[in-house]
Amino acid sequence: MSFLVSCPDCGRREVGEFSYGGESNRRPKPGGDTTELARYLFFRKNVAGPQVEWWFHRDGCQQWFFAVRDTRTNHIEATFWPEDRPLAASPSMPTPGEPKA
Amino acid sequence: MSRAAAQPGERIDRAQPISFYLDGRRLSAFKGDTVGSAMAGAGELLTARSFKYHRPRGLYCMTGSCGNCLVTVNGEPNVRACTRAVEADLQVTRQNAWPTATHDLLRIFDRLSFALPAGFYYKVFHKPRFVWPLVEPIIRRVAGLGKLPGVPASPAHADRVNLHPEVLVIGGGRAGLTAGAQAARSGRRTLLLEQQADLGGRLRAVDPAAADQLVTAARNAGVEMLTSTPAFGVFEGPLVAAAGVDALHRIRAGEIIFATGSLEQGAVFPNNDLPGVMLAEAVDRLVTLYGVLPGSNAVVVAYGSQGHDTAARLQKAGARATVIDPAAEPVVRAKGLQRISGVVVGHPTRSRLIACDLLVLAGLRAPATSLLSQAGARLRFEASISAFVPDELPDGMRAVGSVMGGAPPIVPAAAAPADGKQFVCLCMDVTDKEMRQAVEEGFDSTELLKRYTTLTMGPCQGKACLMSSLRLSAELTQRTLVEVDRPTARPPWTTVPLGVLAAGHLVPRKETAIHVRHLEAGAEFMWAGDWRRPHHYRDPRQECEAVHQRVGLIDVSSLGKFRITGSQVVTLLERLYPARFGDLKVGRVRYGAMLNDQGVILDDGTVARLGDEEFFITTTTGGTSAMDQWMRWWLADWRLDARVVNVSSGYAAVNLAGPRSREVMQRLTTLDVSREALPYLMSARGELAGVPALVLRIGFVGELSYEIHVPSAYGLYVWDAIMKAGQDFGIEPFALEAQRILRLEKQHIIVGQDTDALSDPYGAGLPWMVKFDKDDFLGRRSLEQTRARETSERLVGFTIDAEQPPPEGAAIVEAGRPVGRVTSSRRSETLKAIVGMAWVPSALAEEGKTFEIAYNGTRAHARVVLHPFYDPQGTRLRS
Numbered sequence: 001m002s003f004l005v006s007c008p009d010c011g012r013r014e015v016g017e018f019s020y021g022g023e024s025n026r027r028p029k030p031g032g033d034t035t036e037l038a039r040y041l042f043f044r045k046n047v048a049g050p051q052v053e054w055w056f057h058r059d060g061c062q063q064w065f066f067a068v069r070d071t072r073t074n075h076i077e078a079t080f081w082p083e084d085r086p087l088a089a090s091p092s093m094p095t096p097g098e099p100k101a
Numbered sequence: 102m103s104r105a106a107a108q109p110g111e112r113i114d115r116a117q118p119i120s121f122y123l124d125g126r127r128l129s130a131f132k133g134d135t136v137g138s139a140m141a142g143a144g145e146l147l148t149a150r151s152f153k154y155h156r157p158r159g160l161y162c163m164t165g166s167c168g169n170c171l172v173t174v175n176g177e178p179n180v181r182a183c184t185r186a187v188e189a190d191l192q193v194t195r196q197n198a199w200p201t202a203t204h205d206l207l208r209i210f211d212r213l214s215f216a217l218p219a220g221f222y223y224k225v226f227h228k229p230r231f232v233w234p235l236v237e238p239i240i241r242r243v244a245g246l247g248k249l250p251g252v253p254a255s256p257a258h259a260d261r262v263n264l265h266p267e268v269l270v271i272g273g274g275r276a277g278l279t280a281g282a283q284a285a286r287s288g289r290r291t292l293l294l295e296q297q298a299d300l301g302g303r304l305r306a307v308d309p310a311a312a313d314q315l316v317t318a319a320r321n322a323g324v325e326m327l328t329s330t331p332a333f334g335v336f337e338g339p340l341v342a343a344a345g346v347d348a349l350h351r352i353r354a355g356e357i358i359f360a361t362g363s364l365e366q367g368a369v370f371p372n373n374d375l376p377g378v379m380l381a382e383a384v385d386r387l388v389t390l391y392g393v394l395p396g397s398n399a400v401v402v403a404y405g406s407q408g409h410d411t412a413a414r415l416q417k418a419g420a421r422a423t424v425i426d427p428a429a430e431p432v433v434r435a436k437g438l439q440r441i442s443g444v445v446v447g448h449p450t451r452s453r454l455i456a457c458d459l460l461v462l463a464g465l466r467a468p469a470t471s472l473l474s475q476a477g478a479r480l481r482f483e484a485s486i487s488a489f490v491p492d493e494l495p496d497g498m499r500a501v502g503s504v505m506g507g508a509p510p511i512v513p514a515a516a517a518p519a520d521g522k523q524f525v526c527l528c529m530d531v532t533d534k535e536m537r538q539a540v541e542e543g544f545d546s547t548e549l550l551k552r553y554t555t556l557t558m559g560p561c562q563g564k565a566c567l568m569s570s571l572r573l574s575a576e577l578t579q580r581t582l583v584e585v586d587r588p589t590a591r592p593p594w595t596t597v598p599l600g601v602l603a604a605g606h607l608v609p610r611k612e613t614a615i616h617v618r619h620l621e622a623g624a625e626f627m628w629a630g631d632w633r634r635p636h637h638y639r640d641p642r643q644e645c646e647a648v649h650q651r652v653g654l655i656d657v658s659s660l661g662k663f664r665i666t667g668s669q670v671v672t673l674l675e676r677l678y679p680a681r682f683g684d685l686k687v688g689r690v691r692y693g694a695m696l697n698d699q700g701v702i703l704d705d706g707t708v709a710r711l712g713d714e715e716f717f718i719t720t721t722t723g724g725t726s727a728m729d730q731w732m733r734w735w736l737a738d739w740r741l742d743a744r745v746v747n748v749s750s751g752y753a754a755v756n757l758a759g760p761r762s763r764e765v766m767q768r769l770t771t772l773d774v775s776r777e778a779l780p781y782l783m784s785a786r787g788e789l790a791g792v793p794a795l796v797l798r799i800g801f802v803g804e805l806s807y808e809i810h811v812p813s814a815y816g817l818y819v820w821d822a823i824m825k826a827g828q829d830f831g832i833e834p835f836a837l838e839a840q841r842i843l844r845l846e847k848q849h850i851i852v853g854q855d856t857d858a859l860s861d862p863y864g865a866g867l868p869w870m871v872k873f874d875k876d877d878f879l880g881r882r883s884l885e886q887t888r889a890r891e892t893s894e895r896l897v898g899f900t901i902d903a904e905q906p907p908p909e910g911a912a913i914v915e916a917g918r919p920v921g922r923v924t925s926s927r928r929s930e931t932l933k934a935i936v937g938m939a940w941v942p943s944a945l946a947e948e949g950k951t952f953e954i955a956y957n958g959t960r961a962h963a964r965v966v967l968h969p970f971y972d973p974q975g976t977r978l979r980s
Contacts, residue, residue, distance in 0.1 A: 002340045004353065014263060014351075019730060027698070030877045037882050041699055056730055064737035074337060082737045 009061040021054025105418035110309025121191040137183035138391035153530035159376025163383035168528035168560030178247025219535035261605025266292035269354035274302020276502020277360030285322035296331030306385035334592025349604035369516035371434035377441030381463035396459025405464020474590035528559020613658035614816030630723035635836035644839035651831040652759035661725030667743030696880030753816025758806035761830040790822035802843035846971035895946035
C-alpha cells in the first residue's frame with residue numbers, strides 16, 4: 001500500500017501518516033431491528049470502485065475527514081470534512097437541531 | 102603491476118597511492134580505485150570461489166551487475182569489489198573458500214558435482230530420516246555466501262527521504278542525462294538516479310570527456326543528480342524506491358523516464374566461468390577509468406561492433422588483442438586452471454586453440470527492462486535484435502535509450518551438451534546439464550525451472566544470465582523465445598542492505614518528567630506502551646507493605662489525560678460512556694469504561710467534573726492515542742459543541758496511597774483534605790507544594806489515596822516535595838509490580854489484561870456501570886441484546902492453594918477440556934495467598950465454587966471469590 005492522501009488541512013501526505021477508519025456507514029437509530037444492527041456491526045459493502053471512507057490524520061492535524069478512494073487503484077478522488085458530507089450519509093444519532101429519538 | 106600508462110579522463114589519482122590488504126597481503130592502489138580495479142591492477146583477477154562448486158571466479162562485469170566479485174570488506178560480507186571505493190588499510194577478504202581463495206580445499210565439490218543434482222535439497226539426505234539432522238549442520242556451514250560479523254560492522258542508521266520531483270529519470274547514462282537536461286530546461290523540477298558512483302554510464306567507459314560534457318549540461322540545466330543510488334523497485338503509486346548511501350529514497354514523480362540502459366550478457370560454453378573471462382564493458386572500464394590492463398594477451402569475441410573498439414582500446418594501452426568473429430568461429434571451450442590460458446574456437450571438427458590470458462565477450466546486450474516491468478509496462482520480443490523491449494507503457498512513463506533496444510548482435514546458439522561444466526547462471530552455479538535434467542524431470546516452465554534449480558536467484562537476480570537461461574529454456578522445451586514464459590520481474594532490482602529498507606522506522610521511547618528519580622532509586626524498568634516505567638525499586642512485597650502500612654508514591658504520569666469542554670460536553674460523554682454524567686455534581690469523580698458499538702470494553706479510567714461544562718478524564722497508558730482518535734472520531738461525526746484536548750503530556754501525575762497519605766497531604770497543601778471535605782470520588786483544585794494541582798480522591802490500590810496532577814514542568818519538584826514531606830511517615834516509592842499485586846487484592850481489573858476483544862460489562866462483572874435510563878450511547882443496542890441473554894462466561898476472582906501462582910493464560914479445565922483461562926495472578930504477602938482473576942463458564946461463577954487450573958504439569962484447585970480479597974467493604978479505600 002503506497003499512495004498519497006490529501007488531508008483537507010495539511011495537503012497531500014504519505015498514507016503512512018494516516019489512520020484508516022473504514023468505510024462510512026450508517027449507525028442505526030435506537031429501537032431498529034437486529035438485522036439492521038448486525039449489518040451495521042459486522043457487514044461491509046466492500047465495493048470495487050470509489051467508496052467513501054473515514055481517515056484520520058494521525059501524524060498531522062489530528063482531524064477526521066472523509067475520503068473517496070477507488071479501492072481498485074487506491075486513487076483518492078476527493079477529501080472533505082464531515083460537515084460537508086452529503087445528506088445521504090448523515091449521521092443517525094441525534095445531532096444539534098434534529099429532534100431527539 | 103598491470104597498470105597501463107595514464108589514460109585521459111581516468112578516475113584514479115596516480116599522485117596519491119594508497120595501500121590495502123587482500124587476505125592479509127598488502128597491495129597498493131591509487132585513490133579513485135575500486136577494490137576490484139585495485140585487485141586487477143595488482144594482477145589479482147580471482148575474486149572469490151563459486152557458490153556450490155568452489156570454482157575460481159574473477160572480475161566479470163565491473164558495473165555491479167553480476168555476483169562474481171562479492172568480498173568481505175572490514176567484516177562487512179558480500180560487498181561488490183568492482184564498485185566499492187578502496188580506502189587506505191581496508192581489509193578485504195575473498196569469500197567462500199577454505200583455507201584461502203587461491204588454495205581452496207573445498208574445490209572437491211567440483212569433483213563431487215554428480216552428488217549435487219538439480220533440486221539437491223528435494224532429493225538428497227531425506228532417507229533414512231535420521232541422516233538429515235546429522236548433515237544439516239555441515240551443509241549449513243558450507244552453504245551460503247559470506248559470514249555475518251558477530252557484531253554489526255557499523256551502527257546501522259538510515260534516513261527515509263520522500264521526494265516529489267516533477268520528472269524522475271532512472272539511469273544516468275547518455276540517454277538519461279540528455280532526457281534529464283531536456284526536462285529541466287523546460288522548467289520542470291527533475292531528479293536523476295544513477296546506481297554507479299559516476300555518471301555517464303557506458304559512455305564514461307569509452308569517452309570520459311563526452312560523458313563529462315553531458316553531465317555538465319545536465320547540471321547546468323538544473324537536474325538534481327543522485328549517484329550511488331540505485332532505484333530498486335517500482336511500487337503502487339507509482340512509488341520508486343531507491344537505495345542511497347544511508348538513505349531510503351521514496352520518490353513520487355509526475356513523470357518517470359526510464360533510461361535504464363542495457364545489461365551486458367555472457368555466453369555459455371565450457372569453462373565460461375574462468376577468471377579472465379570478462380564482459381567488454383568491464384575491460385573498457387578497467388582500461389579507461391583505472392588504467393588497468395586485465396590481461397596482456399586478449400581474445401575478443403565480437404558478438405557486436407563494440408568488440409572491435411574494445412580490442413583497439415586494449416592494443417592502444419599496450420596489450421595484444423585478437424578479434425574473433427563468432428559467426429565464423431564460435432567459441433568451443435575455454436581452457437585454464439585458476440585463470441584462462443587459452444580458448445578453442447571454430448567447430449568441433451575444425452577448431453583451433455588460441456593462447457590468451459583474457460577472453461572478452463563483447464556486444465551481447467539485453468535491455469534492462471525489469472523496473473519497467475515492475476511499473477506495469479508490457480514487453481514484446483523484438484526478433485531483429487533478439488531482445489525483449491518495452492512495448493506499452495503506463496501513463497506518465499517514458500523509456501529512452503538502449504532500454505528500447507540497440508544494434509543487433511550475433512546471438513550465440515543455446516548451449517549444446519559438452520564435456521566440462523558450462524554455466525548458465527554464474528551466481529548460483531547452475532550448469533546447462535542441471536537445466537536439462539530439471540526439464541527431463543518435468544520442470545518445463547521457466548518459473549518452475551528457476552525455483553527448482555535456483556537459476557537467476559543469486560545476488561545478480563538474473564542480470565547477467567537472463568537471456569542465456571531463457572534461450573536454453575526455450576530450446577529445451579521446444580518453444581520460441583516469444584512463447585517461453587519469462588519470470589516475473591520483482592523488487593528488489595539490486596541488492597539492498599536491510600538497514601536501508603528499515604529506514605525511518607523509529608521506536609518511540611517515552612519517559613515521564615520524574616524519570617530521573619526512578620533511575621537514581623535504582624528502578625528496574627519495563628515497557629508500558631511507548632513508556633519506560635519502573636517495574637520495581639526493591640522487593641515488590643516490601644513496596645506493597647509500605648502502601649498497606651504507611652504510605653507509598655507511584656508515578657502515573659503516563660496516564661492519558663483529556664480536558665473536555667463545551668455546552669454539549671455532557672451529551673458527548675453520555676454517548677461515549679455507558680455511565681451517566683448529567684447527574685455528576687461539580688467536583689465529583691466517577692469510574693468510566695468506554696465501549697464500542699459491539700458493547701466491548703475498549704478502555705477505562707476516571708471522569709471528573711471540574712465545572713458545568715468542563716470535565717477531566719483519564720485513560721489507560723496504552724490506550725491513550727487510540728482513545729484520543731476514538732473520541733475525536735465520534736465528535737467529528739456527531740458535531741456536538743464540545744472540544745477534546747489531549748493534555749497527557751501537559752501534566753505529570755502521581756498517586757499517593759496508604760493510611761498515612763492524608764497526613765502527608767496536610768503537610769503539603771492548604772486544601773482541606775479531610776474525609777468530610779474531600780471524600781472518596783471527590784476532586785479539588787488548589788495549590789500543593791506551592792504549585793497548581795488537581796487532586797482526585799481515587800485509587801487503584803485499595804487504600805486511602807490521592808491522585809495528584811500538576812503541570813509537567815513541576816513533576817520532578819512535586820515528587821521530591823512529597824517524598825520529603827512523607828519521610829516522617831515512612832514513605833516509599835512503589836512501582837508497577839507492587840501496583841499489580843495491590844489492585845489484584847481488590848479485584849480491580851486491567852482492561853486489555855483481564856479483558857479482551859470480546860469482553861462486555863456483563864461478562865467482566867461491571868453491569869452496574871451500564872445505564873439504560875438515558876439516551877443512546879455507544880454499545881447500547883448490542884448490550885440490550887446481551888443483557889437479555891445468559892452470559893456464557895464471566896470474569897471472577899479466585900484463590901488457589903499452591904506454591905506458585907499460575908501463569909497468565911493458564912487453562913481452566915473441566916473433564917479434560919479447556920473451559921476458561923487465567924488472566925492475572927500473583928502471590929499476596931498481605932493475604933498470605935495466591936489470588937487472581939479468570940474467565941470461567943457462568944455456571945462456575947458463584948462464590949465458593951471450585952475449578953481446576955492446569956499448569957506446571959499438574960492441576961491445582963481454585964476457589965471462586967466474588968468480592969475483593971482485601972478490605973471487601975472498602976472501608977480503607979473510603980477512609
